[in-house]
Amino acid sequence: xxxxxxxxxxxxxxxxxxxxxxxxxxxxxxxxxxxxxxxxxxxxxxxxxxxxxxxxxxxxxxxxxxxxxxxxxxxxxxxxxxxxxxxxxxxxxxxxxxxxxxxxxxxxxxxxxxxxxxxxxxxxxxxxxxxxxxxxxxxxxxxxxxxxxxxxxxxxxxxxxxxxxxxxxxxxxxxxxxxxx
Numbered sequence: 001x002x003x004x005x006x007x008x009x010x011x012x013x014x015x016x017x018x019x020x021x022x023x024x025x026x027x028x029x030x031x032x033x034x035x036x037x038x039x040x041x042x043x044x045x046x047x048x049x050x051x052x053x054x055x056x057x058x059x060x061x062x063x064x065x066x067x068x069x070x071x072x073x074x075x076x077x078x079x080x081x082x083x084x085x086x087x088x089x090x091x092x093x094x095x096x097x098x099x100x101x102x103x104x105x106x107x108x109x110x111x112x113x114x115x116x117x118x119x120x121x122x123x124x125x126x127x128x129x130x131x132x133x134x135x136x137x138x139x140x141x142x143x144x145x146x147x148x149x150x151x152x153x154x155x156x157x158x159x160x161x162x163x164x165x166x167x168x169x170x171x172x173x174x175x176x177x178x179x180x181x
Contacts (some may be wrong), residue, residue, distance in 0.1 A: 057101035064093035080159040081150035087166040094173040129165040
């Protein structure tokens with residue numbers, strides 16, 4: 001599996017834990033200000049952060065990161081449907097973490113991840129990645145596929161591709177949740 005620095009960043013956040021205090025400090029890397037960091041938050045970003053539920057957004061983002069890691073484990077074990085099911089769950093939780101931050105509540109949706117992406121302001125390319133995972137909500141998937149055949153319907157290559165889509169969404173959400181919180 002290729003080395004992915006973003007996965008290490010998420011894993012490190014989960015290991016160290018992210019607190020409300022950490023989330024309200026300016027964007028830093030290991031406690032050091034980054035070039036271009038401003039001391040003042042733009043009014044629109046501040047307004048958005050004040051509307052949102054920062055703690056809940058961070059907690060849900062952490063759950064999404066855990067689900068993404070679990071998806072990788074499931075892929076390695078050859079449980080392809082379990083992998084894409086976790087991918088579906090991770091993307092939903094990640095998008096809902098943006099909703100919590102931006103609106104102060106989860107967005108209503110009907111398991112259409114593209115629609116959820118649009119509601120939370122995801123770029124079209126991210127909505128496309130999210131849409132790829134919509135068919136893997138268990139209610140939808142099991143309507144046409146018996147559970148005992150689920151892993152045989154999805155190849156390892158397909159599951160790996162869906163995991164890459166999930167990671168793309170996670171990188172976008174990370175840039176929103178960790179910057180805005």
